[in-house]
Amino acid sequence: MHEWALAEAIVDYITKVSSGKKRFKRVTVKLGELQSIDEEILRFSINEILKADGIHVKELRFEKVPAIFRCRNCGYEWSLKDMEMDEEIKELIHFVPEAVHTYFKCPKCGSRDFEIVGGRGVYVVEVIPE
Amino acid sequence: MSKAIFMPKEKDFRLAVIDRRLAGINEIYPIMSSKGGVGKTLISAVLALILRDRGYKVGLLDLDITNPSAHTALGVSIKELPEEEKGVKPLIADGIKFMSVAFYTQDKPLPLRGWEIDNVIRELLAITIWGDLDYLIIDTPPGLSDEALDAISYFRSPKPLVVATPSPLAINSVRRLLQLLNDLNGLKVLGIVENMANEPSKRVRELAEAFSIKYLGNVPLDPTIDEVIGDTSKLRNTLLYVALKGIAEKNLGPNP
Ligand SMILES: Nc1ncnc2c1ncn2[C@@H]1O[C@H](COP(=O)(O)OP(=O)(O)OP(=O)(O)O)[C@@H](O)[C@H]1O
Ligand SMILES: [Mg+2]
Ligand SMILES: [Zn+2]
Numbered sequence: 001m002h003e004w005a006l007a008e009a010i011v012d013y014i015t016k017v018s019s020g021k022k023r024f025k026r027v028t029v030k031l032g033e034l035q036s037i038d039e040e041i042l043r044f045s046i047n048e049i050l051k052a053d054g055i056h057v058k059e060l061r062f063e064k065v066p067a068i069f070r071c072r073n074c075g076y077e078w079s080l081k082d083m084e085m086d087e088e089i090k091e092l093i094h095f096v097p098e099a100v101h102t103y104f105k106c107p108k109c110g111s112r113d114f115e116i117v118g119g120r121g122v123y124v125v126e127v128i129p130e
Numbered sequence: 131m132s133k134a135i136f137m138p139k140e141k142d143f144r145l146a147v148i149d150r151r152l153a154g155i156n157e158i159y160p161i162m163s164s165k166g167g168v169g170k171t172l173i174s175a176v177l178a179l180i181l182r183d184r185g186y187k188v189g190l191l192d193l194d195i196t197n198p199s200a201h202t203a204l205g206v207s208i209k210e211l212p213e214e215e216k217g218v219k220p221l222i223a224d225g226i227k228f229m230s231v232a233f234y235t236q237d238k239p240l241p242l243r244g245w246e247i248d249n250v251i252r253e254l255l256a257i258t259i260w261g262d263l264d265y266l267i268i269d270t271p272p273g274l275s276d277e278a279l280d281a282i283s284y285f286r287s288p289k290p291l292v293v294a295t296p297s298p299l300a301i302n303s304v305r306r307l308l309q310l311l312n313d314l315n316g317l318k319v320l321g322i323v324e325n326m327a328n329e330p331s332k333r334v335r336e337l338a339e340a341f342s343i344k345y346l347g348n349v350p351l352d353p354t355i356d357e358v359i360g361d362t363s364k365l366r367n368t369l370l371y372v373a374l375k376g377i378a379e380k381n382l383g384p385n386p
Contacts, residue, residue, distance in 0.1 A: 002257045005256055008147055008150070009146060010143065012146040012147065012150075013143040091211070092211075092233075092234045092236070096231060096253050096254065098247075099240065120249075
């Protein structure tokens with residue numbers, strides 16, 4: 001997902017779950033590694049939107065969740081660093097993470113039938129008002 | 131099942147963004163048929179073209195995630211990615227705003243399970259900035275599984291246009307789709323288009339009647355169509371374009 005779209009989603013979510021509070025001590029967001037989110041751009045985008053909405057967040061924390069894949073055929077598990085990914089493909093996967101199924105197979109048995117067991121998606125795990 | 135690794139629908143914060151992304155769209159027409167190969171993709175592309183030619187702001191979204199082909203029908207190159215600007219701006223082809231997963235798979239196979247397909251649909255809907263549209267036409271996959279019905283579940287009051295052919299095999303299949311659509315509370319089906327039929331058939335008209343939906347019209351078999359697919363100026367001179375135009379003028383837009 002694109003950083004700005006993500007930032008909008010995150011701020012929407014914060015507003016919704018906090019029933020309109022304007023000041024927060026901390027917000028923690030988990031970022032799936034597969035999304036290859038640019039943290040700087042995301043931080044900037046979130047801050048811009050927060051500012052426009054008159055919301056203050058003291059600490060905006062990001063936690064990276066490593067991408068892990070598991071083969072449904074042979075059970076082998078591997079991570080993103082085991083995969084060679086050029087910049088072009090990285091960008092395609094950044095927008096649509098499932099596209100990883102287009103460009104990769106199980107490194108052990110060659111099956112295309114694998115699942116993303118971690119590191120896909122973005123989650124707001126903590127919203128602490130002041 | 132591995133469904134648990136994803137957020138349940140109500141907690142997935144992409145959904146809030148999706149509503150916002152679709153807020154500027156007036157009418158949403160998913161082109162549906164449980165039967166494969168009846169002309170959904172071609173009708174989606176040509177209908178988008180017709181509405182655009184009548185001066186409307188039109189979007190075309192391909193939600194046949196594992197087998198996208200609307201770009202081929204419309205002759206859109208997927209080599210270049212849609213532009214980014216606080217999201218992704220659909221590519222503009224012949225004045226139509228176009229979006230497809232094919233940009234991200236480069237037409238290579240994308241083998242996915244049902245819930246993964248749903249995830250891709252959410253992702254596409256969350257990133258795409260449509261802006262203001264009079265019409266969004268959606269090409270959908272065949273079948274009656276989740277993926278076919280998920281394709282309409284994210285839209286506020288979509289009005290499916292159902293495609294059938296005179297074949298008893300198609301009718302039997304489309305009847306099941308109409309039964310499912312009938313069960314979705316408050317959904318208004320725009321009507322049935324009978325494709326590859328030189329005149330309206332009794333069978334399809336009776337089917338429409340049985341579900342109290344409109345028989346919108348027939349589109350004749352056009353033997354030259356495969357020669358002009360992907361060439362929008364030639365597509366405009368086909369029997370298909372002319373027939374669909376008549377149907378659109380009668381049934382869609384402000385003065386149906
Ligand atoms: N009116 C028509 N006259 C002649 N050929 C047609 C007509 N409509 C569709 N076709 C042809 O039928 C084939 C299937 O069309 P299309 O791909 O649009 O169907 P579809 O319903 O989208 O298929 P799928 O279920 O696989 O997505 C194509 O080769 C197309 O050119
Ligand atoms: Mg199709
Ligand atoms: Zn394997």
